[in-house]
Amino acid sequence: MKRTIEAALAVAAVLSPLAAMAWTKSYVVEWNEPAMYYGAKTGVIDPGTDCPQGTNPEVDWIKVLMDAGYTREEAEWLRNPANPTRSPVHGQNQMAFRGKNRANVYVNPTSTPDPGLVGVSGTIGEGIDLDGNPKTGFTSPTGEKGIDNNFYKTLGCWKTYRGPQRLSSGALQFNDSMRNGGWTTLIVVAGKGADPMNDPNVTVGIYVSDDKMVKDGNGNIARDYTFSIKPHPKYEAIFPARSRNGVISSTQPTEGTLREPGYWRDLELLKAQVKLEMKPDGSLVGYVGGYRAWQPVYQGWVSARGPVIEALTWVQLPGVYYALKRNADYSPSGPKGEKTHISYALRVEAIPAYVMTPDGTQQVAAVESYKSSAPPLEPVRFAATSFRVIDGIVIDPKAKHQAGPDAVILPPTNVADAGK
Amino acid sequence: MKLRFNRRSVLKGLLGGTAVYVGLPALDAFLNSNGTAFANGAPLPVRFGTYFWGLGLTDTPTGGTRWVPSKIGPGYEIMPELESLAALKDKVSVFSGFRVIGDGRANLVHWSGHASILSGIAPAAASKFDGPSFDTKVADAIGTSTRYKTIDIDASVSRQPVSYSTRTGSTFASPDATPLALYTRLFGPGFQDPNSDDWKPDPSIMLRQSVLSAVTEQRHALMKGLGKADQMKMDQYFSAVRDMENQLAVQLQKPEKCESCVVPAAPKELPRAASVDVVNENTKTMAKLLAMGLACNQSRVFTFVHTAGSSETYMAGQSKIYHQITHDEPTDAQLGYQPETSKLASQVMKGLGAFLTELDAIKEGDGTLLDNSLVMAFSDTGYAKIHAIENIPMFLAGRAGGRHKAGQHIAGKGDSVTRVSLTAMQLAGAPVGEFGAGSMKTSNPIHEVMA
Numbered sequence: 001m002k003r004t005i006e007a008a009l010a011v012a013a014v015l016s017p018l019a020a021m022a023w024t025k026s027y028v029v030e031w032n033e034p035a036m037y038y039g040a041k042t043g044v045i046d047p048g049t050d051c052p053q054g055t056n057p058e059v060d061w062i063k064v065l066m067d068a069g070y071t072r073e074e075a076e077w078l079r080n081p082a083n084p085t086r087s088p089v090h091g092q093n094q095m096a097f098r099g100k101n102r103a104n105v106y107v108n109p110t111s112t113p114d115p116g117l118v119g120v121s122g123t124i125g126e127g128i129d130l131d132g133n134p135k136t137g138f139t140s141p142t143g144e145k146g147i148d149n150n151f152y153k154t155l156g157c158w159k160t161y162r163g164p165q166r167l168s169s170g171a172l173q174f175n176d177s178m179r180n181g182g183w184t185t186l187i188v189v190a191g192k193g194a195d196p197m198n199d200p201n202v203t204v205g206i207y208v209s210d211d212k213m214v215k216d217g218n219g220n221i222a223r224d225y226t227f228s229i230k231p232h233p234k235y236e237a238i239f240p241a242r243s244r245n246g247v248i249s250s251t252q253p254t255e256g257t258l259r260e261p262g263y264w265r266d267l268e269l270l271k272a273q274v275k276l277e278m279k280p281d282g283s284l285v286g287y288v289g290g291y292r293a294w295q296p297v298y299q300g301w302v303s304a305r306g307p308v309i310e311a312l313t314w315v316q317l318p319g320v321y322y323a324l325k326r327n328a329d330y331s332p333s334g335p336k337g338e339k340t341h342i343s344y345a346l347r348v349e350a351i352p353a354y355v356m357t358p359d360g361t362q363q364v365a366a367v368e369s370y371k372s373s374a375p376p377l378e379p380v381r382f383a384a385t386s387f388r389v390i391d392g393i394v395i396d397p398k399a400k401h402q403a404g405p406d407a408v409i410l411p412p413t414n415v416a417d418a419g420k
Numbered sequence: 421m422k423l424r425f426n427r428r429s430v431l432k433g434l435l436g437g438t439a440v441y442v443g444l445p446a447l448d449a450f451l452n453s454n455g456t457a458f459a460n461g462a463p464l465p466v467r468f469g470t471y472f473w474g475l476g477l478t479d480t481p482t483g484g485t486r487w488v489p490s491k492i493g494p495g496y497e498i499m500p501e502l503e504s505l506a507a508l509k510d511k512v513s514v515f516s517g518f519r520v521i522g523d524g525r526a527n528l529v530h531w532s533g534h535a536s537i538l539s540g541i542a543p544a545a546a547s548k549f550d551g552p553s554f555d556t557k558v559a560d561a562i563g564t565s566t567r568y569k570t571i572d573i574d575a576s577v578s579r580q581p582v583s584y585s586t587r588t589g590s591t592f593a594s595p596d597a598t599p600l601a602l603y604t605r606l607f608g609p610g611f612q613d614p615n616s617d618d619w620k621p622d623p624s625i626m627l628r629q630s631v632l633s634a635v636t637e638q639r640h641a642l643m644k645g646l647g648k649a650d651q652m653k654m655d656q657y658f659s660a661v662r663d664m665e666n667q668l669a670v671q672l673q674k675p676e677k678c679e680s681c682v683v684p685a686a687p688k689e690l691p692r693a694a695s696v697d698v699v700n701e702n703t704k705t706m707a708k709l710l711a712m713g714l715a716c717n718q719s720r721v722f723t724f725v726h727t728a729g730s731s732e733t734y735m736a737g738q739s740k741i742y743h744q745i746t747h748d749e750p751t752d753a754q755l756g757y758q759p760e761t762s763k764l765a766s767q768v769m770k771g772l773g774a775f776l777t778e779l780d781a782i783k784e785g786d787g788t789l790l791d792n793s794l795v796m797a798f799s800d801t802g803y804a805k806i807h808a809i810e811n812i813p814m815f816l817a818g819r820a821g822g823r824h825k826a827g828q829h830i831a832g833k834g835d836s837v838t839r840v841s842l843t844a845m846q847l848a849g850a851p852v853g854e855f856g857a858g859s860m861k862t863s864n865p866i867h868e869v870m871a
Contacts, residue, residue, distance in 0.1 A: 043753030055750075081734040081741045082695075159750060167481045169747075173806040180809060181524040212524045217834045219519075219810060311740075312747040 023196045024365050027284045027350035028213060029185040030221035032178075032261050033171035035126035035287055035345035036152050036161045037141065044163050050122040051157035057118070058314045061095070068098030068112065074409040093393040093403030095307040099318075102405035106306035106392030109298075109321035117319040119327070120156035125149045127345030128273050128289035130253075137343070148343035149289070154327040155320070160313045165347070174261035179221060181212040183259050185235075186227055186355050187284060187348075189248060189276075190367045197246045197278065204239040204248060204274050205367035206288070207355075208232050208259055223282075226354040231370035233377045234266065235259050237288070238367055239274045246278045248286070258288060258346065264300025268292060270332060270341060282352045289345035291330035298324060306392030317392075426450060431635035431642070447650045464785050464792050466821040467714050468558045468848035469722035471775060471797040472534060472584060474731030475746055477501050477813045478762040479803035486762050487813055488516040489829045493868075496829035501765045504773030505815075508780060510827040511790060512817045513869050515840050518832035519802075520809035521859040529807040530729035533800040534584055537812070537837045540856030549589040554841055554855065556587045559721040561850040568719040573602060573710060575703040575771075576727045577694035585723040595725065599705045606713040653783065657712075695736035696767045699727060703771040707778035715782045715789050726771045729800040735764060742768070746804035758805065772797055776817050787819070794820035796844040798837075814840045816869065820847045825869050836860040843869060 040048025045055045065075035077083060078094055096104045099111025125138025127149035134146035138153075155161050160170040178184075186207045193199035209227040216222045237256020241248050250273035260267035269290025276286035298321050301309045306317050324342060331337030355364050358373065388395060393403065401407065432439060477487040478501060489496035496514060498506045505512050520532055522542040528535075535543040538553035555570065563569040572595035574582045585593040596602040639658070643651055694702070703726055710722055727733050727742075734741040740748070742764045749758040780790040795817040802811035814837065819826050824847050832839070838856035843865040845852045854863035 044750040046753055058748075079739050081732070081739065159748075163481075169481075169805055172481060172803075176806050176808055177527050180520075180527050181522045182526050210524075215834060219834055311744055314748065 022190065022192055022365070023199075024188065024190045024363075024367075025196065025278070025284070026189070026353055026355035026364060027187040028209075028221070028225070028227055028353035028355075029187065029348055029350045030179070030213065031166060031171075031175050031349040032185070033166070033168065033175065033347050034151060034155075034161060034262075035149060035289075035347040036156050036163075036168065037120075037122070037124050037126045037138070038162065038164050038168075039122050039124065044159060044168070048122075049124065050120050051118065051162065052121060053118060053157075055118070055157050055159045055162050056314055059310070059316060061311075064115070064316065065095075065098060069102070070098075070409070077410055092307045092311070094407060094409065095310065096391070096393050097403060097405050097407070104391050104393075105316075105318050106302040109318035112318050114322040115316040115319040117154070117315060117323040118157040119323060120153045125152050125156075126287065126347065127152070127343070128250075128275050128287050130271055130273060130289055130291065130343055147345075148329070149345050150327045150329045150342045151292070151294075151344040154323045154342070158313065158315055158320075171261070178261060179213055179215065184209040184211060184213055184227060185259055186229060186353065187276075187350050188229075188355055188364050188367050189278075189284070190365070191243065197243060199243045202241045202243050202248055203367040204241050204276065205369075206237045206239075206256065206258055207370070208235040209355075221351060223351045224353060226356060228356040228360045229358050229364065229370055231358050231372075231374035233371055233374040236369060236371055237269070237272060238369060239272065241274060243278070248274060248276045248278065250274050253290070255290075260346070262297070262300060263304040264297050266296065267344075267346065268296075269344070270330070276348065284348070284350040286348060287345045288348055289343070291341035292344045293340055294324040294328050294342045295340070302392040303389055305389055305394060431638045433635040433638070447646065447653060449646055449650050464821060465717070465720055466562065466823070466849055467720045467722075467789070467793040468555070468562065468820075468844070468850075469724060469793065469795050470538070470553075470555050470585075471724045471726065471772060471795050471817075473726040473768050473771065473797070473799050474530070474729045474733075475727070475742055475765070475768070475804045476533075476799040476801040476808075477765050477769070478757055479808070479811060480757045481751060481803075481805075482756065484756055485516075485811075486757055486765065487514075488811070488831075489514060492829055492831050494828050496827075501762060501769055503766060504770045505776070508773070508776050508790070508817065511780070511819060512776070512815055513824070513826050514829045515814040515816070515866075516829065516831055517811055518814060518835055518837045518840055519811065521836050522809070523858040523860075527807060527809050530800050533802075533809045533812050533837075534729060534798065536809070536860060537798050537814070537841055538584055539586075539589065540838045540841065540860055541858070542860070549584075549586055551589055551857075552587045553585050553723075554845055554850075554852075555585050555721060555723050557852060558845055558848045558850045561852075562848060563719060563721040566717055566719045568605070568713075570721040570723065571602075571605065571710065571713060571719045572596065572723045573706050574725045575699060575706050576725055576731070576733070577699055577702060578728055578732065582725045582728045583723060584725065593723065595723070596706075599702065599709060602706050602709045602713075606709060606716075606718050657715075694733060696733045696742070696764065696771075697736055699733050700767070700771045700774060704774040704778065707775040711778045711782050711789055714779075714793070715784060724775065726775075727768065731768075733764075733768070735767070743804075749805075761804070772815075779818070790817065791819045792821045793818040794824055794844060794847050796840070798840075810834070812837060816840070816844060816847070823847045823849075823871050825871050828869055830866055830868060836862055838862050839864060839866055846870065 039050030040046045047054045061079055062075045066072055096106050099105040099108055103111035105112050123139055124141055125147045127147045129146035130148040138147040139145055140147050161168050186209050188205040190203050191199035192201040207229045210230045211227040214222045214225050234257050239254055240251045242251050253271040253273055255270055256272050258267040269292055272290030274288050276284050278284055310317055328339035328342045330341040331339045357364055479485045487499045487501040489499055491497055520536040525542040528546040531546045532542055535549045539549040539551040541550040543550050559570040572583050572585050572593040574595035574597040576582050581595050581597040583593040583595040596605055730743050732741050746761050749760050752759050779793055780788045782789040784792055797815040799813050802808035838860045839862050842855040842862055846865050856862055
């Protein structure tokens with residue numbers, strides 16, 4: 001069975017002598033990550049053209065806590081791994097309460113002054129020219145001007161995101177989850193011209209599937225497996241495009257939502273575009289870009305347990321909040337509106353796959369929307385865990401002492417029976 | 421003179437009105453002339469246990485590793501993080517490249533790995549297994565003729581005792597979490613609060629007077645009937661017990677009074693975390709006790725937890741715990757791996773080395789207790805930085821009474837972890853033909869390591 005369906009539509013040909021041979025190519029995304037240009041030669045924290053001082057430095061939490069009003073003794077006690085409440089499983093909950101009057105900085109990040117976040121100062125970036133203005137944004141590694149990716153500008157020096165392609169810790173973590181069956185993203189490309197490499201009338205559809213990817217013996221995602229599209233009320237994006245020398249580019253922006261490899265899951269893009277290249281080996285690589293709301297992204301990190309994210313990834317979340325807000329570059333309500341969105345690009349690598357219609361009876365031969373046949377949106381079901389996160393911290397309902405603005409920090413009050 | 425003790429004998433005595441028991445090791449007198457079986461032809465028992473540690477071993481983002489030997493088969497080289505196993509290399513098989521296949525179930529971090537290895541099923545929830553842990557199947561098969569069907573031990577010094585042994589998937593065993601608890605289980609009645617209305621002997625008295633003194637008469641009678649080699653073995657054995665008693669007694673002695681000291685309220689729980697040197701020392705102490713218990717036929721099956729899945733152990737003096745370091749430490753550009761993580765992994769592996777050494781220190785027949793045991797050691801994750809459930813480090817240690825062709829490196833190439841589990845069950849003597857569910861269901865053990 002061929003993936004490229006060059007089915008002569010005999011009936012259509014009879015009806016219209018001008019009808020060309022339609023074609024379809026289909027893929028499964030085997031890797032995707034925020035497009036973060038890496039400007040160093042090696043390493044993660046090392047300086048590079050993207051981040052001349054290296055990554056955002058490790059945080060001195062003793063100082064942060066003392067700046068927030070804790071005594072040194074209290075701060076050192078909180079950061080001492082020997083103390084019972086130090087466990088990151090429970091998120092060192094007291095770390096949240098370092099805002100003004102010990103407000104929770106995760107849900108109220110402006111309750112503390114901006115602690116700063118090292119951003120990208122290099123000029124090279126990856127993504128798509130979303131606003132059509134070559135004077136704004138980065139220059140691509142191949143020299144294209146006007147690449148809009150303020151998400152990268154904001155977070156590209158964060159240790160979680162920095163690293164060579166496919167090697168940043170964030171990309172590894174979430175792609176590992178995806179490749180182990182967490183979710184499956186499909187891409188269908190259909191054209192109406194005779195040459196898929198140069199076709200002025202192309203449509204790109206991005207869908208999800210309930211079918212899981214399969215790994216080969218080397219741990220790579222196997223090619224040419226079969227996946228059925230799952231009609232989904234949210235996860236679907238369809239892009240009008242054209243191909244030129246094998247590069248598929250949007251002809252007009254659209255809106256769509258992808259399943260994101262990150263804590264926040266929903267990549268809802270406005271003014272969305274694609275720039276994807278059909279490679280000689282049959283793969284499809286490139287970018288899906290657009291403007292995304294930045295507050296849900298911030299909330300994703302908070303919900304992933306603020307103190308854990310902060311401790312493990314060397315940032316202060318209020319600094320991330322301020323930086324995203326500062327660099328947001330799009331307002332859905334117009335140029336004068338509040339900039340609630342930030343330019344973004346997802347780097348995508350997809351391999352050939354057989355993509356079937358939702359009922360599994362036939363290969364898809366065109367790109368179309370399946371939203372109308374999707375069941376109602378189900379509440380997000382996070383993987384079952386033994387803890388629950390409220391306002392960025394893990395709450396143990398059985399605990400005798402809870403973190404909070406008025407919590408007593410030092411022993412003996414807490415030491416003897418903390419965590420009970 | 422006909423020896424009135426046999427391999428099933430237990431020395432019994434009364435101490436403070438309570439019965440105490442001391443089992444016996446496999447003395448030469450109980451064995452055939454070659455020391456390879458009991459005198460009546462029955463084979464020496466094979467013991468089985470699981471040994472778990474948290475946070476895997478160190479891989480690198482580019483596919484490198486600090487623990488997987490490059491040589492496949494016998495004679496594998498000792499990698500940096502396996503250094504503590506070097507002395508026992510010929511008794512340890514290394515299994516790399518095996519993975520959890522979730523069939524669409526999410527990777528529940530620090531849970532899916534060992535849950536799948538033990539139950540054969542990728543779990544749906546992070547606090548439960550979707551089936552019993554396979555050690556219970558082994559216990560049902562080989563653990564029915566001993567005082568305890570299984571002994572569950574937790575050396576991690578965690579806030580809550582940790583065990584991954586379960587018959588239901590939802591209720592886990594209550595392990596002995598201190599050396600004292602383990603000692604009390606093995607060599608006397610359970611520890612009782614001396615101030616409780618339901619008074620029972622104070623274990624400190626038991627220790628001071630020595631369990632052995634309660635069985636003096638029987639011990640002397642036994643020694644008289646033994647050959648010189650067995651007498652030496654018994655002396656060695658009882659000396660080891662005595663050493664352990666002395667070590668434990670220190671923990672029970674009331675310290676000298678000190679005027680400046682204000683006695684705080686007694687902690688109701690142990691600290692939630694402990695430095696790795698403390699955990700390793702705890703491991704060694706409990707391994708020594710366990711080894712005695714196994715040698716004395718108190719049980720043939722055990723489960724042992726060194727550190728929990730999301731281990732909270734740490735290097736003494738550091739402000740970060742091991743778990744945090746695995747995630748936040750960047751890969752060193754020159755070295756190509758996370759140096760602090762690797763250092764901690766090596767420390768954690770010292771626990772396994774010490775554990776196996778204790779089993780190997782007890783002579784049994786023409787070999788050691790370890791030779792007659794099979795210990796399956798494994799972790800919850802492969803490359804801990806990203807919670808990988810591929811290349812989870814797994815080991816089979818001990819010769820299982822000759823059933824295990826030990827000392828090999830087996831490369832799994834993406835096979836399910838359940839193949840190793842099934843192999844372990846069969847080597848231990850459990851009549852199990854297949855294990856696991858879905859893509860992890862297998863009836864194909866690893867024949868290369870089976871004699």
